[in-house]
Amino acid sequence: MRIPCPLCGTRDRREFYYYGSDDYLNRPAADAPAAAWDDMLHNRDNPAGVTRDLWYHETGCAQWLAVTRNTVTHEILGSELVADLKTGPKSARKGGEK
Amino acid sequence: MRYSGLKVLGEGLFGNKGWKPAWRDPAPKAEYDAIIIGGGGHGLSTAYYLAKNHGMTNIAVLEKGYLGSGNIGRNTTIVRANYFLPGNSEFYSHSLKLWEGLESELNYNVMHSQRGLINLFHSDGQRDAFARRGNAMINQGDDAILLDREGVREHLPYLDFEQTRFPIYGGLLHPRGGTARHDAVAWGYARGADRRGVDLIQNCEVTGIDVSNGRVTGVQTTRGAIRAKKVGIVVAGRSSQVAAMAGMRLPIESHILQAFVSEGLKPVIHHVISFGMGHFYISQSDKGGLVFGGDLDFYASYAARGNLPMVEHVMEAGMTLMPMIGRARVLRSWGGIMDMSPDGSPVIDRTHVDGLFLNCGWNYGGFKAVPASGWCMAHLMATGQPHDVARRFRLDRFATGHLIDEEGTGSQHNLH
Ligand SMILES: Cc1cc2nc3c(=O)[nH]c(=O)nc-3n(C[C@H](O)[C@H](O)[C@H](O)COP(=O)(O)OP(=O)(O)OC[C@H]3O[C@@H](n4cnc5c(N)ncnc54)[C@H](O)[C@@H]3O)c2cc1C
Numbered sequence: 001m002r003i004p005c006p007l008c009g010t011r012d013r014r015e016f017y018y019y020g021s022d023d024y025l026n027r028p029a030a031d032a033p034a035a036a037w038d039d040m041l042h043n044r045d046n047p048a049g050v051t052r053d054l055w056y057h058e059t060g061c062a063q064w065l066a067v068t069r070n071t072v073t074h075e076i077l078g079s080e081l082v083a084d085l086k087t088g089p090k091s092a093r094k095g096g097e098k
Numbered sequence: 099m100r101y102s103g104l105k106v107l108g109e110g111l112f113g114n115k116g117w118k119p120a121w122r123d124p125a126p127k128a129e130y131d132a133i134i135i136g137g138g139g140h141g142l143s144t145a146y147y148l149a150k151n152h153g154m155t156n157i158a159v160l161e162k163g164y165l166g167s168g169n170i171g172r173n174t175t176i177v178r179a180n181y182f183l184p185g186n187s188e189f190y191s192h193s194l195k196l197w198e199g200l201e202s203e204l205n206y207n208v209m210h211s212q213r214g215l216i217n218l219f220h221s222d223g224q225r226d227a228f229a230r231r232g233n234a235m236i237n238q239g240d241d242a243i244l245l246d247r248e249g250v251r252e253h254l255p256y257l258d259f260e261q262t263r264f265p266i267y268g269g270l271l272h273p274r275g276g277t278a279r280h281d282a283v284a285w286g287y288a289r290g291a292d293r294r295g296v297d298l299i300q301n302c303e304v305t306g307i308d309v310s311n312g313r314v315t316g317v318q319t320t321r322g323a324i325r326a327k328k329v330g331i332v333v334a335g336r337s338s339q340v341a342a343m344a345g346m347r348l349p350i351e352s353h354i355l356q357a358f359v360s361e362g363l364k365p366v367i368h369h370v371i372s373f374g375m376g377h378f379y380i381s382q383s384d385k386g387g388l389v390f391g392g393d394l395d396f397y398a399s400y401a402a403r404g405n406l407p408m409v410e411h412v413m414e415a416g417m418t419l420m421p422m423i424g425r426a427r428v429l430r431s432w433g434g435i436m437d438m439s440p441d442g443s444p445v446i447d448r449t450h451v452d453g454l455f456l457n458c459g460w461n462y463g464g465f466k467a468v469p470a471s472g473w474c475m476a477h478l479m480a481t482g483q484p485h486d487v488a489r490r491f492r493l494d495r496f497a498t499g500h501l502i503d504e505e506g507t508g509s510q511h512n513l514h
């Protein structure tokens with residue numbers, strides 16, 4: 001598997017650390033109810049199909065990426081720098097088998 | 099038909115013409131008292147114990163493929179009771195006791211082999227942690243022996259003890275740990291359930307869960323609608339999809355775990371060996387193949403096949419630990435879809451829908467759990483109350499903070 005980094009180009013999967021779903025970007029406010037924290041930390045759509053998740057380019061540019069890819073075919077559809085994301089992750093998510 | 103040595107002998111003499119299929123192939127009825135979704139190890143054992151322990155025989159197991167086509171037929175078959183935390187400790191202890199009587203219980207040879215499991219350690223700190231784990235196992239009534247380096251050498255003389263990265267300090271021996279024949283476990287439970295009247299319905303994918311006024315009323319399937327007042331979701335790697343049919347969003351992320359088997363060799367590895375620091379474990383099957391694996395590929399996946407970096411990593415770890423396997427040729431590799439939970443422990447619980455029960459979150463350790471999981475899931479579905487040894491496997495523990503994080507790695511699905 002090779003992952004395109006917006007800064008470094010397409011690189012071997014071994015250069016990246018996988019964190020998990022882009023739900024981690026939905027960090028609740030400090031005074032949000034426990035359920036909001038539960039959702040961010042634990043609960044997942046876990047789609048069989050297109051998803052977006054967070055990868056850290058550990059041995060490259062040391063940037064966090066949001067990678068859009070297919071969990072059934074392992075096809076990589078694109079990536080963005082998390083630093084560039086202004087809106088919530090769900091709004092950018094494409095459809096797919098759920 | 100009861101299986102016995104005499105039966106095998108008799109059939110051998112008369113051309114093996116008397117064997118019958120081990121279970122029926124019934125068409126689904128319009129209604130059952132209970133439905134189990136998923137014909138893997140856990141679904142089949144749930145059905146078996148519903149019939150056997152609770153007298154519920156008007157029930158069906160619905161399987162989208164064929165029985166045992168999921169992880170139950172893909173795992174590396176380690177059976178052990180070496181857990182540390184309350185919740186896991188009593189549950190896996192109960193499971194191992196059921197394993198020890200399983201063959202006579204099912205009248206089926208599941209090839210349960212208690213050849214001993216050795217977990218290696220490589221530092222003083224790790225030795226302390228393993229001693230503590232061993233004490234917890236003994237307190238639970240199970241067995242554990244702390245081996246020093248020479249003790250390990252007596253059992254496993256072929257390891258590379260002097261390797262520079264992770265020199266071997268010793269190991270925790272769990273003599274009652276071992277392996278079993280994975281398919282046989284599914285087949286044995288399937289046959290046992292069928293003989294008690296359970297309908298095992300294959301090629302029947304559940305596509306919807308019917309709920310009315312907060313109560314489950316049945317399921318939609320590729321073979322029509324089927325009514326039931328009780329439904330159990332027992333679908334391992336597909337838990338998120340099936341639970342979503344009832345409006346649930348689970349604390350589960352599905353990940354790929356690979357495994358490998360070599361060509362058949364003469365007996366050489368007599369234990370199950372786990373080399374945690376290198377992410378490697380190995381045993382030898384009764385056919386002679388070396389069965390080994392390592393960690394997850396680490397990214398969410400439903401592909402049932404992995405990528406090459408993990409293949410390379412597992413081979414390197416194996417060569418670090420036991421260079422003698424370098425000449426063995428790998429015959430096959432494959433992957434299974436693991437239902438990873440954020441604390442590495444499972445869920446056996448009710449849901450927000452009356453009559454709908456959930457069994458999931460087995461991570462990569464659900465094979466050894468098959469007997470106790472079915473036992474406890476059946477208890478829950480029949481009585482409405484959690485079984486005592488599974489009472490901590492609650493779905494709401496993530497929200498309430500009662501996590502059972504055996505490895506202490508935190509709330510990240512791929513770290514358990
Ligand atoms: C490579 C590998 C190694 C492993 N090693 C070990 C080990 O050494 N020790 C250990 O304890 N565990 C191990 N495991 C884990 C263990 O195999 C699993 O935790 C366990 O098998 C999961 O439970 P199951 O048997 O019920 O799952 P499965 O066999 O996957 O059963 C789930 C079933 O549900 C069916 N299903 C899904 N969706 C639907 C639907 N909509 N309708 C109808 N049916 C549906 C599937 O087709 C499947 O047959 C390993 C797993 C893998 C992949």
Ligand SMILES: [Zn+2]
Nearest residue numbers: 005008060061
């Ligand atoms: Zn980069």
